[in-house]
Amino acid sequence: MALLDGKMACVLGVANRWSIATAIARALHQHGASLILTYEGERTQGEVEKLARELGDAPTTACEVSKDESIGSLREFIAGRGLAVDALVHSLAFARKEELSGKYFATSRSGFSLALDISAYSLAALCRELQPVFAPQASVMAMTYLGSVRAVTNYNVMGVAKAALESSIRYLANDMGELNGVRVNAISAGPIKTASARAVGDFTRILAQVAEKAPLRRNAVAEDVGNAAVFLASGLSSAITGQILYVDAGYNIMGIV
Numbered sequence: 001m002a003l004l005d006g007k008m009a010c011v012l013g014v015a016n017r018w019s020i021a022t023a024i025a026r027a028l029h030q031h032g033a034s035l036i037l038t039y040e041g042e043r044t045q046g047e048v049e050k051l052a053r054e055l056g057d058a059p060t061t062a063c064e065v066s067k068d069e070s071i072g073s074l075r076e077f078i079a080g081r082g083l084a085v086d087a088l089v090h091s092l093a094f095a096r097k098e099e100l101s102g103k104y105f106a107t108s109r110s111g112f113s114l115a116l117d118i119s120a121y122s123l124a125a126l127c128r129e130l131q132p133v134f135a136p137q138a139s140v141m142a143m144t145y146l147g148s149v150r151a152v153t154n155y156n157v158m159g160v161a162k163a164a165l166e167s168s169i170r171y172l173a174n175d176m177g178e179l180n181g182v183r184v185n186a187i188s189a190g191p192i193k194t195a196s197a198r199a200v201g202d203f204t205r206i207l208a209q210v211a212e213k214a215p216l217r218r219n220a221v222a223e224d225v226g227n228a229a230v231f232l233a234s235g236l237s238s239a240i241t242g243q244i245l246y247v248d249a250g251y252n253i254m255g256i257v
C-alpha cells in the first residue's frame with residue numbers, strides 16, 4: 001500500500017513543467033494520492049490539463065487567488081464532487097518584475113500590496129474559504145524562500161511577502177489545528193530555475209553561489225521539494241505544524257564560507 005493511498009491533494013500553482021507545483025503533484029501522485037489541479041487562468045489552463053491527464057485524469061478548475069469568488073468556486077468544485085481535501089498545496093506567488101531588482105525602498109505602494117495579497121494573504125483566504133471541505137487532520141503547505149529572513153539582493157518585496165507568509169503559517173497553524181486537527185507548514189526551497197525565479201534579477205548568480213557553498217555542494221531541485229511535500233502530506237508528519245522546513249541542500253545554516 002502506498003503512503004498516500006486514499007488521500008486527495010489539491011495543488012495550486014502549476015504553470016508549466018518547470019513549476020515546483022508540477023514536481024509536487026507528480027510526487028504526490030506517485031505515492032498514491034488522487035489530485036485536483038488548479039490553474040490561474042487561460043494562459044496556464046492547457047499545461048495544467050495536460051499534466052492532469054498524465055496524473056490519473058485529475059479534475060482541473062480555475063482558481064485566481066486574488067478573488068474570493070474564485071476561491072469560493074474552488075470550494076464548490078470540490079464539494080460538488082463529494083470530495084474532501086487531505087492536502088492543500090499553495091505553490092504560488094507574484095510580484096511585478098520591476099520590483100525584483102534594484103533598491104527595495106523603490107517598491108511602489110501598489111506593487112507592495114499586490115505582492116503581499118497574492119503571495120501571502122491568499123493562504124489565509126484559502127484556509128478560511130476551504131474550511132468546509134478540509135478532511136480532519138488535513139495538511140496545508142506553502143512554498144517560501146530564505147529571502148524572508150535574510151536580505152537577498154533583488155528578492156526585495158518578495159522577501160517581505162515571504163516573511164508575511166511564514167508568519168501566517170504560525171497563525172494559521174494555531175487557527176486550523178484547533179478546528180479539526182488541520183496542520184499548516186511551509187517548505188523553504190532553495191533556488192530552482194522556474195518562470196517565477198527568472199523574474200528575480202541576477203538569479204543565475206544566486207544558483208551558482210548556493211551550489212558552491214551549500215553543505216551538499218549542489219542546489220535543491222523540484223523533485224527534492226516534491227519528496228518533502230509527500231512527507232508533509234502524509235501521516236509521517238502527524239505532529240508537525242507551524243514549521244518552516246528547509247529543502248535547500250543545507251544552505252541556510254551557513255555563516256561565513
Ligand SMILES: NC(=O)c1ccc[n+]([C@@H]2O[C@H](COP(=O)([O-])OP(=O)(O)OC[C@H]3O[C@@H](n4cnc5c(N)ncnc54)[C@H](O)[C@@H]3O)[C@@H](O)[C@H]2O)c1
Nearest residue numbers: 013014015019020040065091092093143145191192194196
Ligand atoms: N523557484 C524558486 O527558486 C523558489 C524558491 C523558493 C520558493 N519558491 C516558491 O515556490 C512557489 C512556486 O513558484 P515556482 O518557482 O514554481 O514558479 P512558477 O512560475 O512555476 O509558479 C508560480 C505560480 O503562481 C501562480 N500564480 C501567480 N499569481 C496567481 C494568482 N493570482 N492566482 C493563482 N495563481 C497564481 C502562477 O500561475 C504559477 O503557476 C512560489 O511560492 C515561489 O515563491 C520558489
